[in-house]
Amino acid sequence: MKFDFIGLPIFDESLSVLIAKEALPPSVISCVNAWSFYCYYKQTRFQQVVQNSFNLPDGISIVWGSYLTDRQHLKRITGIDVLYFFLEHAKESAIQRIMFLGSSEKVLFKIKEKATLSFPDLMFIFVSPPFKDEFNQN
Secondary structure, rough: EEEEEEEEEEEEEOOOHHHHHHHOOOOEEEEOOOHHHHHHOHHHHHHHHHHHHEEEEEEEHHHHHHHHHHHHOOOOOOOOHHHHHHHHHHHHHHHHHHHHEEEHHHHHHHHHHHHHHOOOOEEEEEEOOOOOOOOOOO
């Protein structure tokens, strides 16, 4: 179920239920916490992305806030929950390659160590492009 939390659409179901209902995962999954909620109200481009993505209640402040404002009982779904859900899904399906894009080389190395140990049958690709304030089509 999707509900409106102070203008931000939040999904309130388990990942497996969401994926089953939507048939395919969206191109963007957003784990909403207090910082991303702040960015949502301050950045128009971020608002456009978030309006068309699965927004999951990651931060405990979102879980508590939804209860205080709308009496909604949300279950916190963290980014690591999402990661392991999709890695398990990939392992059980025909997906064989997973790409991690972004973050620092150090963080990607830690992910690589754990992912290759936990999911040896999957092939992982890790890319850490340089940070840019603005991106163009190229």
